[in-house]
Amino acid sequence: MLRELRKKLIRHYSGSFFITLVVVLSVLFLFVKNMLYATATEDINDILHYEKKKITGEEQMVPFTKEKDRDRGRKHAHLYYVEVIKNGKATELPRGHIARSKEEQAFRAFAESQSCCQKQGGTDEWKEKDGREEHFVYASLPLSSDSFLIVGKDISSVHEKVEHWFFVLALIGMGALVLSVIMGDRLARKAMKPIIRNVESQKAFVADASHELRTPLSIFSASLEVLAQEEKETLSEFSKETLTEMQEEVRQMSTLVDRLLLSAKMEEGGVALHKEVFSLRALIGQVLANYEKKEKHTRLHFTCDDNDFAIEADVMRMKELLYILIDNSLKYSNDSEPVTLSLTYNGGHRITLAVRDRGPGITEENLPFLFDRFYRAEKGRSKKTGGVGLGLAIAKAIVDQHGGKLSVQSTVGEGTTFTVQLVGLR
Incomplete structure (x- = not known):
């Protein structure tokens, strides 16, 4: 129980920390990405x-006569491309514009496939012959x-920065995953300390109380037996x-x-199994013959084929398991069912052993804690059901x-089936 609780706490703390970090990294990535692309779109x-002002004459076009202007022209040639599309075909480039022929031809082919107008700026890509992608x-x-x-602008460097940023954040995320598991384990250990102390105190109390109660109960039971034998003739009805x-x-x-003591020992792993090969059938x-002596045989029905269903297990523990499951089904079903x-x-x-009753069934919210x-699905106690919620916990242990599996399926109003799966020696 404590091991499962610790695993749940680790998953909870680790998951919360990791999800929070992933959200922060995702927001950071999207913010940087949008900022870079927004800058490119604005440009x-x-x-x-x-360029429109140059073509329409609103901006005076001066030839690159000065060295500074020629440098600006060369710089712009590497930054953006310009095409005028008329009736689906590209016309001559505006006077004064310088462009690299290979990239210009690729952009011209792209421009001829477009229709007007993308005012806010869109993004696309093409592949060079060497397989290299150009983004613009x-x-x-x-x-x-x-x-x-x-007009188009080469943003391959921006795209590379975004990919590099994504790769860096992915590495940070992987490191965060490892860190979240370590943090989750430490937090779970810290949270488990008071729980472990309380559980250990409870175990010690249950074990000590069970030992202390066994002797007076044995004496009391023996005294009642003697009284029943010696005074049965003189006692009234x-x-x-x-x-x-x-x-x-x-x-x-x-x-x-006995069950309290057995449960405490099982929790501490102090119950050794004495395995031997025998027929489960x-x-x-x-076990059913013992119930027959108690006049409950009319409600118990057993079906199986001709196999012996040989298993290697502890006979006493298997017998205890059968008594628990049968008693539970008899308690929580009508006497006529x-x-x-x-x-x-x-x-x-x-090997699959199924014990099925046609009782009131168990609600879905109670099944995980059964x-x-x-734990008792029926909170109130009656003389018929009795019990304190130990039997099924011992059966599961x-x-x-x-090395088997115990599961339960139940439908309210139809009944409950407990299924035990064990390894046989067929």
Whole structure:
């Protein structure tokens, strides 16, 4: 139980820390990415309006006569491309514009495939013959009814920066995952300390109380047996009935104490298994024969095929498991409803034991906690059901010790089925 709780706490703390960090890194990545692309989009819009003014004559075009102007022209040649598209075909470039022929041809082919107008700036890419990708942002404006201006800017370096930024954040995320697990484990250890102390105190109390109660209960039970034997002729009917009820209560109390002690030992791993090979089918027959003596045999039905269903297990623990499951089904079903046991092979060496009743069933919200110690789906106690929620917890521990699996399926109003899966020796 504590191991499962610790795992849940680690998953909770680690998951919360990691998700928070992933959200922060994602927001940071999107912020930087949008900022870089927004800058490129703003630049391409400025270039678009500048080139339109040059073509329409609003901006005076001066030849690159000075060295500074020629440098500016060469710089712009590497930064953006300009095309005028008329009736779907590119016209001559505006006078004074310098461009690299290979990239200009690729952009010209792209521009001829576009329609006016992308005013806010869009992004696209093309591949060079060597497989290298070129990324660019473009925008366009109409010049006349049959022509428009389109400009593009190479943003491959910006795209590389975004990819590099994503790679860096991915590495940080992987490191954060490891860090979140370490942090989750430390936080879980810290949170578990008071729980472990309380559970250990509870275990010690249960074990000590069980030991202390066994002796007086044994003496009390023996005294009642002597009284029943020696004074049975002189006791009235009311006294005999009272004596019988006292013996039944002592028996139930002894069973409770034994189960408390067994549960405490199992929690500490102090119950050793004495395994031997035997027939599970024959053991079920013996248990049902004991119920037959108690006049409950009319409600118990057992079905299986001709196999012996040989297993290697602890006979006493398996018998305890059967008593717990059968008692539970008998308690929580009507006296007129049958309890069915079935034994089958479920693929290869897997043996499946199913105990089914037609009782009121268990609600879905109670099913996950059914095998916890001291948990009862029915909060109120009655004389018929009794119990304190230890039986199924012990049954689960027995099955786990044998490397098996205990599960439950239930439908409200239809009944409950407990299924035990064990490894057979077929």
